[in-house]
Amino acid sequence: MRIVVAGGDGFCGWPTALYLSKQGHEVTIIDNLSRRKWDNELHSNSVTPIAPLEDRVNKWKEITGKEIKTYIGDLNHYDFLREVFRQVKPEAFVHFAEQRSAPYSMIDREHAVFTQQNNVIGNLNVLYAIKELAPECHLIKLGTMGEYGTPNIDIEEGYIEIEHKGRKDVLPYPKQPGSFYHLSKVHDSHNIMFACKIWGIRATDLNQGVVYGLHTEETKLDPMLVNRIDYDGVFGTALNRFLIQAATGHELTVYGTGGQTRAFLNIEDTVRCVEIAAENPADRGEFRVFNQFTEYFSVQDLADKVSKVAEKEGLQAEIAHLENPRVEAEDHYYHAVNTKLRDLGLEPHLLTDDVLRDILQAVLAHKDRVIQENILPSTTWK
Numbered sequence: 001m002r003i004v005v006a007g008g009d010g011f012c013g014w015p016t017a018l019y020l021s022k023q024g025h026e027v028t029i030i031d032n033l034s035r036r037k038w039d040n041e042l043h044s045n046s047v048t049p050i051a052p053l054e055d056r057v058n059k060w061k062e063i064t065g066k067e068i069k070t071y072i073g074d075l076n077h078y079d080f081l082r083e084v085f086r087q088v089k090p091e092a093f094v095h096f097a098e099q100r101s102a103p104y105s106m107i108d109r110e111h112a113v114f115t116q117q118n119n120v121i122g123n124l125n126v127l128y129a130i131k132e133l134a135p136e137c138h139l140i141k142l143g144t145m146g147e148y149g150t151p152n153i154d155i156e157e158g159y160i161e162i163e164h165k166g167r168k169d170v171l172p173y174p175k176q177p178g179s180f181y182h183l184s185k186v187h188d189s190h191n192i193m194f195a196c197k198i199w200g201i202r203a204t205d206l207n208q209g210v211v212y213g214l215h216t217e218e219t220k221l222d223p224m225l226v227n228r229i230d231y232d233g234v235f236g237t238a239l240n241r242f243l244i245q246a247a248t249g250h251e252l253t254v255y256g257t258g259g260q261t262r263a264f265l266n267i268e269d270t271v272r273c274v275e276i277a278a279e280n281p282a283d284r285g286e287f288r289v290f291n292q293f294t295e296y297f298s299v300q301d302l303a304d305k306v307s308k309v310a311e312k313e314g315l316q317a318e319i320a321h322l323e324n325p326r327v328e329a330e331d332h333y334y335h336a337v338n339t340k341l342r343d344l345g346l347e348p349h350l351l352t353d354d355v356l357r358d359i360l361q362a363v364l365a366h367k368d369r370v371i372q373e374n375i376l377p378s379t380t381w382k
């Protein structure tokens, strides 16, 4: 299949591009390299050193003989996007290319406006490009479980049957996102659903949980193929941040009581879920939603797990509770359905002590790159 991976220089996109290329697909990456610029803006970095994109794809070709084409440009620039569609004629478009940090979107007005503009307009351009140039192309869009928030009832996969005043309908599941970033994803979902209805576009919204991990079979092949691992208070997700804190002798900083429960998955399952979606495309006009996660944990659960593994490795890993910089429930019900990807063949990699130990070892090998001042949260929701 001819597959575009937009955002293919990022944490999820890079291993997905390699995996799909290994499976024999003709992969093209689009990326404007903005993730690298945000690191510069925040004076931050990935714990693992990330080579320039050109060097990464050249190394992949040298090792495997497989070519990954790259187009450096912005989804917000429609002329650029249209040209890529003309040249590639994609059968599937995997869309990772968004600003994905909730804290980044909450820094100030400029960052909130930038996030919604970058994400919503970029996605709208993708929808128009599909309509105009590749109407059969299957859009595989990365959404997030954070779109749903934490309702006091079970979270369904995209839709819920509601009975109201004696009548029934199947309606989009209510969304209660917790940041301007998460809101951008909800706006995207609405735009995609509408485009499917009016233009007959085929789309799968992958409502992904928080992704942890570092390596996949492909990124392990050479140090130049290594994936990024973010740990700072803005882009680092809880589990990766705790592992880096454990590796550098820092307390594991749980926000508030730590009762916040979220859905998680391993990066190795992210790449497989995208493949499953690509191999089983939505029908024309269908807006399909899959909840893409394998397990859920509270923040306190994660800190306890990391602390236990770190101590076995001879590291000090005390747990500290910080005042929560976010506005969110810390004690709540959480139960979400995730059967659709499993029914199509996903075999989850679960969060075992061995998995945690592997990531910890990789982090320890690069711990001199960690910038300590960046670990604690610098953005508040208020």
Ligand SMILES: NC(=O)c1ccc[n+]([C@@H]2O[C@H](COP(=O)([O-])OP(=O)(O)OC[C@H]3O[C@@H](n4cnc5c(N)ncnc54)[C@H](O)[C@@H]3O)[C@@H](O)[C@H]2O)c1
Binding pocket: 006, 007, 008, 009, 010, 011, 012, 013, 030, 031, 032, 033, 034, 035, 036, 073, 074, 075, 076, 095, 096, 097, 098, 099, 100, 118, 122, 142, 143, 144, 145, 208, 209, 210, 211, 212, 237
């Ligand atoms: N990482 C997670 O835990 C997680 C969880 C749920 C959903 N997601 C979603 O998955 C996607 C990928 O996340 P990630 O962690 O790989 O993020 P990332 O920041 O590492 O990668 C995103 C990539 O997209 C590129 N990009 C951003 N805006 C662009 C634009 N306008 N034009 C072209 N390229 C652009 C960036 O340069 C970057 O390389 C995002 O949409 C994110 O919302 C991620």
